[in-house]
Amino acid sequence: MTPITEVEGRRIPLSNLEKVLYPATGTTKGELLHYCASVAGALLAHLHNRPVSFLRFPDGPAGQHFFTKNPPPGTPSWVKIAEVPRSAGQVARQVVVDDLATLMWAANLVVEFHTPQWQADAPARADRLVLDLDPGAPASVVECCAVARWLRGRLAADGLHAYAKTSGSKGLHLLSPLEPTPSEQVSAYAKTLAREAEAALPELVTHKMAKALRPGKVFIDFSQNAAAKTTATPYTVRAKERPTVSAPVSWQEVESCAAPADLTFLIGDIGPRLERDGDLLGPLVDLDRAGRLP
Template identity: 75%
Template structure:
């Protein structure tokens, strides 16, 4: 029988709780749902009012994976669904997770959470800018840290503050709060900084996506600022061999990182970090930290 759980007055059928999702660590679906329940407060803050894209991996990271922006079949009537532009001519519907019940319903599908840099009430007007720092082997996250520190200083020169999280995979994400600004303008500015980083950090950075350019370098991916693109949401689990989490980190941790292992965090690490630091990305929600683009 599928157990029925009540969350905030909503009855949820939570299936296959004993199923091992991450064979490398033996992590079960029940443990995955428990992680999302105890991390709900900061995660919901980052999901709020943003249309959700799902990377589903119901049989674990080695099983079938599929990415969808459409509301999954069987989406309950009480889950918020918003109409959003998909292109200049096309509109579609996407889930917007608004509460704990919606979060646990979505987590029960076994998903990575991905969100754009804008909110549903202002499509294609970004309130944050993102840089995805992706190392090409043999480069590692240690090299990403060097690039992140350069970008932090460069953004600071333009009056912009940057906050960092691990991607939950191999690299780092930098997030920059903004006054709502057209996504096209944010994209152009982010690309200009990526080009500048490539010129300044000789041999370490590449700003173009071509795989042939990337071995031993850090790809500064500015493309996720495009209105149609999404980024892994802070605190989401990733479909990786181990249950790694896209985890906010301090600038001290970035400055002191000299081994890739130092910036790998799994679901069991997050409660302790939240107790110690709170949400390190909370300044993203503070209008006083959000300057306009220069």
């Protein structure tokens, strides 16, 4: 029998709580749901008013993965849905995770949360810039940190504040809060930054996606600023071998990173980090920190 829990007055069936999703750590689905509930304050702040894309992995990271932007079959009637413009004048419908009940319903589907750089009521007007630093082996997050330090200074020169989080995979994401700006302008600016970084750090950086150019270098993926693209939401758990989290990190941690393990965080690490540091990406939702593109 599927247990039913009540969250904020909503009845939510939670299934297969004992199922081991991550054999490498023995992490169960119940533990994954507990994690989402325990970090809900921080996670919901970054999901707020953004249409969500789900990467579902119901049988764990080794099972089938499927990416969905449409509301999944069986979505309850009380879940908030946003209408999102698509190309050729079409409109799509996507879930917005704005409360704890919706978060727990979605977490029960076993998902990574991915969100665009704009809010549901202002499509294609980005309120944040993202630079995805993706290392090509043998480069690792250590090299990403070196690139991130250069980019932080470059953004500061344009009056923009930069904040970092792990991707939850191999790399690092840099984010900068913006006054709402057309996504295409943000994309163009991000591409310029990536090219400048490559010119300044040619041994370390490529701004081109070609696999042949990437061994030992950090690819700066600026394309996630495009209105149609999404990025892993802060605090989401990833469908990797272990339950790694896309975790905010301090600049002190970026500067002192000497090995990938220094910036690898599992679900059990996040609660204590939030208690100690608060939400290190809190400034992303602070309008006073929002910058303007030059």
